[in-house]
Amino acid sequence: MKRYLLFDLDRTLWDFDGNAERTYRSMFAEFGLQKLCGVGFEAFHERYRVINDALWEAYRNGTLSKDLLALRRFSLTLEAFGCNADTKAIVSLSQKMSDYYVLEGTRQTGLMPGARELLDWLDVRRDRYCLAVITNGFSEAQLPKMKSSDIDRYFDYFFLSEDLGYMKPDRRFFDVALAQMKAPSEQSLVIGDDYKVDIVGAMAAGIPQVYYNKGSRPLPDGSCKPDYEIGNLLELKDILQKMEKSSSFRPDACS
Numbered sequence: 001m002k003r004y005l006l007f008d009l010d011r012t013l014w015d016f017d018g019n020a021e022r023t024y025r026s027m028f029a030e031f032g033l034q035k036l037c038g039v040g041f042e043a044f045h046e047r048y049r050v051i052n053d054a055l056w057e058a059y060r061n062g063t064l065s066k067d068l069l070a071l072r073r074f075s076l077t078l079e080a081f082g083c084n085a086d087t088k089a090i091v092s093l094s095q096k097m098s099d100y101y102v103l104e105g106t107r108q109t110g111l112m113p114g115a116r117e118l119l120d121w122l123d124v125r126r127d128r129y130c131l132a133v134i135t136n137g138f139s140e141a142q143l144p145k146m147k148s149s150d151i152d153r154y155f156d157y158f159f160l161s162e163d164l165g166y167m168k169p170d171r172r173f174f175d176v177a178l179a180q181m182k183a184p185s186e187q188s189l190v191i192g193d194d195y196k197v198d199i200v201g202a203m204a205a206g207i208p209q210v211y212y213n214k215g216s217r218p219l220p221d222g223s224c225k226p227d228y229e230i231g232n233l234l235e236l237k238d239i240l241q242k243m244e245k246s247s248s249f250r251p252d253a254c255s
């Protein structure tokens with residue numbers, strides 16, 4: 001019986017924060033942002049993160065287009081340090097930064113701790129496990145960065161929200177993914193680091209979940225406990241071995 005493992009990509013397998021920070025540092029130097037903004041990298045980066053998170057939320061909610069997200073995250077950060085976001089020069093600079101970010105960012109190869117070991121372990125068990133990536137990230141970035149970090153070869157399916165027409169946590173994202181793989185929900189497992197996006201979405205679709213909670217963050221108030229919670233990716237091996245003889249990934253099926 002085949003099992004279906006649906007992995008989120010950013011911050012679950014691909015070290016999004018480490019890779020992004022390296023990219024922003026080189027961008028900061030490349031575009032002379034210290035002089036333009038009058039602050040050091042840390043202050044610039046901190047402000048960028050807040051703005052980027054808010055814009056991503058708007059993008060997920062459908063109130064902001066992808067193109068505007070890609071541009072405004074830089075122009076609004078520049079504005080926060082005294083530039084006028086609507087001038088031609090700042091719009092043009094923001095576009096160049098956005099292009100640079102996609103190009104340089106996708107060349108980064110850092111993975112989350114244990115990711116390679118886990119994927120190698122699963123790779124020799126391909127007769128038992130079918131692997132998929134489930135991601136809301138931009139398609140022009142997600143596939144190149146999987147190739148750069150040499151993890152694309154482990155996966156049988158790539159589900160990108162832009163292709164599916166739905167974004168996690170919309171349950172239709174998960175419904176379409178399972179339907180395409182012909183995967184029964186109880187033999188599938190969603191593994192992700194974002195409670196509100198990966199875990200809530202999988203719960204809505206009735207798929208067992210593994211919450212990769214690396215920093216042991218408390219769950220949001222009033223939320224349901226995920227089926228499994230791990231602080232290290234390699235703990236997933238224990239869960240899979242334990243469930244090997246069970247007909248389902250649902251925890252109550254294991255006894």
Ligand SMILES: [Mg+2]
Nearest residue numbers: 008010011193
């Ligand atoms: Mg993630």
